[in-house]
């Protein structure tokens with residue numbers, strides 16, 4: 096992102112929610128974006144996730160300029176980004192399997208392959224025995240795991256998680272964070288948005304956003320590496 100700004104307009108009122116944000120996230124990173132309510136997290140996430148466009152500035156995602164038509168932006172979003180939301184956003188009338196398959200069907204992947212890939216993903220995340228269930232028959236933690244399977248099934252360039260533990264008890268929330276860490280260890284790029292400093296601190300890099308600007312950007316040093324550095 097280069098000089099990304101966002102202005103919301105309502106009639107003659109204008110509100111600037113992001114000021115000249117410059118940000119680079121590399122493949123394979125695990126980044127959290129943290130800040131208080133109203134700081135601009137959702138605004139930034141909507142732009143990162145190709146759900147909304149910046150008012151000015153440039154955002155390149157995997158080499159593609161996102162300043163394009165809405166249709167093209169939707170295509171980029173579907174191909175490149177896996178979303179995980181606080182409230183899971185599962186479709187209640189569909190089975191777990193159909194929920195996970197949906198982004199593949201949107202991509203035009205044939206039913207057989209979509210089904211196979213979705214079952215594999217659900218098995219990997221420990222829900223292989225629940226594929227015919229409806230979301231309402233699962234616990235919150237299980238529903239979030241379905242959402243994670245749905246986010247991963249398209250093999251996206253980036254996982255974008257918006258308060259993924261916000262609706263979960265602390266034990267289940269920790270389990271979901273462990274899954275995200277594991278996915279990052281397997282090479283997935285993860286961007287986690289949260290208002291909670293403790294949750295943000297689980298990421299390898301913590302970006303603090305305040306009043307529409309990046310207030311700090313800290314890369315955490317692995318404790319083993321820190322130890323080695325302190326000895327040398």
Ligand SMILES: Nc1ncnc2c1ncn2[C@@H]1O[C@H](COP(=O)(O)OP(=O)(O)O)[C@@H](O)[C@H]1O
Pocket residue numbers: 103104105110111112130131132133134135136137138139
């Ligand atoms: N659609 C909108 N129209 C006008 N103002 C908005 C809109 N969306 C967000 N804002 C304002 O932009 C600021 C940042 O909002 P947001 O990105 O939702 O912050 P956060 O997610 O960190 O709570 C807030 O002051 C909010 O009121």
Ligand SMILES: [Mg+2]
Pocket residue numbers: 136137138
């Ligand atoms: Mg928000």
